[in-house]
Amino acid sequence: MNWIISILIITILILIYSRQRSKTKREQYLTKLRSDWGKPKETTHYNFDLISSYHLATLNNSAFQNISDTTKQDLDLDDVFTFLDRTSSAIGQQYLYHKLHCIKGQSEVRELDDSIDLFIKDEHQRLQVQLLLSSLNHKNVYYYHSLFTSDNMITNNKLKLAYILNTCMLISLGLSFINLLWLLPVILIFCINLVLHYKNKYAQYDQLNATQYFKQVHHTINKLHAFKKLSKTVDFEKTKKATDKLKALYNLTHIFNSDNMFKDEISTLVWLPIEWIKIMLNIELISFQLFLKKAKNSKKELTEVFESIAKIDVSISIASISINNVLSKPTFSTTKEILIENLAHPLIENCITNNIHLQNESLLLTGSNMAGKTTLIRALTLNAILAQTIGYVFATKYKAPFSQISTSIRITDNLNENTSYYLQEVKELKNFIEQSKKTEPQIFVLDEILKGTNTLERISSAYAILKYINTANAIVIVSTHDLELIDLLQIHNYSCQYLQESIINNELHFDYKLKQGKPESTNAIKILELNEFPKEVTDLAYKTKKMFS
Known part of the structure; x- marks a missing residue:
C-alpha cells in the first residue's frame, strides 16, 4: 500500500514540476517578445529555399506584377525581407516573402490595416497571438502549403x-x-x-x-x-x-x-x-x-x-516595424505624378531623407561620385514596391500611380549565356521598350545607363532610349554621370536634379540632399588628389579635362 502512495506522490510532484516548468518557459518567452517588440530578429540564418517555396509555388499571371529576379537583386530584397520579418511562424514568414515579391492590386493593399492597428494598441492581445503562432515555427511547417499548391x-x-x-x-x-x-x-x-x-x-x-x-x-x-x-x-x-x-x-x-x-x-x-x-x-x-x-x-x-x-502574423510584423520607424500609408494617383516627403531607405541607419516631386515629368539624376545617387534611386524604387505590397512606405508622404516596376541597376556579365555587360544591359533596355507600350502605368529605374560603351555612343543611345520610354503612362528614374544628357533631356519633360559633395579641409563631405538643376562641380580628379596620386597625373588630368570641355 505504501508503495502505491509513494508512486502517486512522485507522479503528482512530477506533474507539478512539469506544469511549473512550462509556466516559467512561457513567462520567459513573453518577456523576450516584449523586449524584441519593434526590433529586427536577431537570427542571421534564413533558409530562402524554404521561405520562398510558397511564393514560387503560387506564381501566376493573374497578379498585377511578380517582382523579377533582376529587380530582386537590384534592390537587395532578401536583405530588406530580413529587416521586415518580425513574424512568429513559418507560415507568416512565407506569406510576408510572397507579399513583398508579388504586386496584386490596389484593393488588397489596405486589407491588413485593422489587424495592424489592433496589435499596435493592444499589447496583451498581440502577445497571446504571438505565443500561439510560435508553435508553428518549425521547419516542417514550411512544407504545409504543398498540400494545396502541389x-x-x-x-x-x-x-x-x-x-x-x-x-x-x-x-x-x-x-x-x-x-x-x-x-x-x-x-x-x-x-x-x-x-x-x-x-x-x-x-x-x-x-x-x-x-x-x-x-x-x-x-x-x-x-x-x-x-x-x-x-x-x-x-x-x-x-x-x-x-x-x-x-x-x-x-x-x-x-x-x-x-x-x-x-x-x-x-x-x-x-x-x-x-x-x-x-x-x-x-x-x-x-x-x-x-x-x-x-x-x-x-x-x-x-x-x-x-x-499568415495574414495575422504579417500584421504583427508590420505593426512591429512601425514602432521604431517612420511609416505612412501611400495614396495612388491616376496622373503622371510622384510626390514623396522624407523618403528613407529602411536598411540605412539614421538615413538622410529627401523630398521628390515630379509632375508630368521623369527624373534625371546626376552628381558626384559617392554622393548617393544609387542609394536614392534604390530607396525610391523600394518604397514604390512596399507601397503596392505591404501598403506602407518609409516616408511621411507618398503619392504615385499604381505601377508596374522595372529596374536596371546591378548589371553584370552573364558567363552562362556568354553575354557581355553591354549586351546584358541592352536586353534589359529592350524589355523597357516593350513595357513602355503597355497601357498600365510604368516606373522605369536605371542606374548609370549604358556605361559599358564609349562616351559618344553612350550619350546618343541613352538620349534616344530615355526620350522613347518617357511616355504619358511611364515615369523614368535614371542616374548618370553624363552631364550632356541634361541639355538633351530637360526639354523632353525630364526634371534634372543632382547630389553634390563639398570639400572641407581637403576632405570630401556629402549631405546626400537632392538639389534642382545641374551639378556645380565634379569630383573624380579631386578624389585622385585626396588619395595622393602624383601631381603630374592630376595636373595632366585637369589639363585634358579642360581641353575636352
Missing part, C-alpha cells in the same frame, strides 16, 4: 497494388499455420512492401512533412477564432467552415506520423514492431494516399486556413 501524386494503381499485396499477405499468413512453407511468400511480399513503403516516403517527402504539423496548424486557427478583438478585424467565417470540413483529415495523420512520437531507445522498441506491421500491410501507404485524396478535394479550405494565419 499536384498530389495520387496513383490508383499504387493503391490497387497495395490492396492486392495485402490480400496475398493475409492468405499466406493464414496458410502458414497449416504449412510453414507459406512463410516464404510472406517474406517475399514483406520485401516488396518494404520497397513500396520507403519509396512512398521519399517520393512525397514535402507533403509527408506537411502532415507532421497538420493538426497543430488547425489547432492554432481554432484557438485564434476565440480571440474576440481579433475576430472584429479578421473575417473568420470562412476559416471556421474550412476547419469543420477538414476534420476528416485529422485521424488519418495519426497513422503515418506515429513514428514521430518515438524519439529514444526505449520507445524505439515499441515503434519497431509497429513499423513492421505498417510495412507488412501497407498501412502507411494506403492511409497517406487516402489523405492526399481528401486534401486534393479540400485545397480551397487548406488555402483559407493558411492565409488566415
Whole structure:
C-alpha cells in the first residue's frame, strides 16, 4: 500500500514540476517578445529555399506584377525581407516573402490595416497571438502549403497494388499455420512492401512533412477564432467552415506520423514492431494516399486556413516595424505624378531623407561620385514596391500611380549565356521598350545607363532610349554621370536634379540632399588628389579635362 502512495506522490510532484516548468518557459518567452517588440530578429540564418517555396509555388499571371529576379537583386530584397520579418511562424514568414515579391492590386493593399492597428494598441492581445503562432515555427511547417499548391501524386494503381499485396499477405499468413512453407511468400511480399513503403516516403517527402504539423496548424486557427478583438478585424467565417470540413483529415495523420512520437531507445522498441506491421500491410501507404485524396478535394479550405494565419502574423510584423520607424500609408494617383516627403531607405541607419516631386515629368539624376545617387534611386524604387505590397512606405508622404516596376541597376556579365555587360544591359533596355507600350502605368529605374560603351555612343543611345520610354503612362528614374544628357533631356519633360559633395579641409563631405538643376562641380580628379596620386597625373588630368570641355 505504501508503495502505491509513494508512486502517486512522485507522479503528482512530477506533474507539478512539469506544469511549473512550462509556466516559467512561457513567462520567459513573453518577456523576450516584449523586449524584441519593434526590433529586427536577431537570427542571421534564413533558409530562402524554404521561405520562398510558397511564393514560387503560387506564381501566376493573374497578379498585377511578380517582382523579377533582376529587380530582386537590384534592390537587395532578401536583405530588406530580413529587416521586415518580425513574424512568429513559418507560415507568416512565407506569406510576408510572397507579399513583398508579388504586386496584386490596389484593393488588397489596405486589407491588413485593422489587424495592424489592433496589435499596435493592444499589447496583451498581440502577445497571446504571438505565443500561439510560435508553435508553428518549425521547419516542417514550411512544407504545409504543398498540400494545396502541389499536384498530389495520387496513383490508383499504387493503391490497387497495395490492396492486392495485402490480400496475398493475409492468405499466406493464414496458410502458414497449416504449412510453414507459406512463410516464404510472406517474406517475399514483406520485401516488396518494404520497397513500396520507403519509396512512398521519399517520393512525397514535402507533403509527408506537411502532415507532421497538420493538426497543430488547425489547432492554432481554432484557438485564434476565440480571440474576440481579433475576430472584429479578421473575417473568420470562412476559416471556421474550412476547419469543420477538414476534420476528416485529422485521424488519418495519426497513422503515418506515429513514428514521430518515438524519439529514444526505449520507445524505439515499441515503434519497431509497429513499423513492421505498417510495412507488412501497407498501412502507411494506403492511409497517406487516402489523405492526399481528401486534401486534393479540400485545397480551397487548406488555402483559407493558411492565409488566415499568415495574414495575422504579417500584421504583427508590420505593426512591429512601425514602432521604431517612420511609416505612412501611400495614396495612388491616376496622373503622371510622384510626390514623396522624407523618403528613407529602411536598411540605412539614421538615413538622410529627401523630398521628390515630379509632375508630368521623369527624373534625371546626376552628381558626384559617392554622393548617393544609387542609394536614392534604390530607396525610391523600394518604397514604390512596399507601397503596392505591404501598403506602407518609409516616408511621411507618398503619392504615385499604381505601377508596374522595372529596374536596371546591378548589371553584370552573364558567363552562362556568354553575354557581355553591354549586351546584358541592352536586353534589359529592350524589355523597357516593350513595357513602355503597355497601357498600365510604368516606373522605369536605371542606374548609370549604358556605361559599358564609349562616351559618344553612350550619350546618343541613352538620349534616344530615355526620350522613347518617357511616355504619358511611364515615369523614368535614371542616374548618370553624363552631364550632356541634361541639355538633351530637360526639354523632353525630364526634371534634372543632382547630389553634390563639398570639400572641407581637403576632405570630401556629402549631405546626400537632392538639389534642382545641374551639378556645380565634379569630383573624380579631386578624389585622385585626396588619395595622393602624383601631381603630374592630376595636373595632366585637369589639363585634358579642360581641353575636352
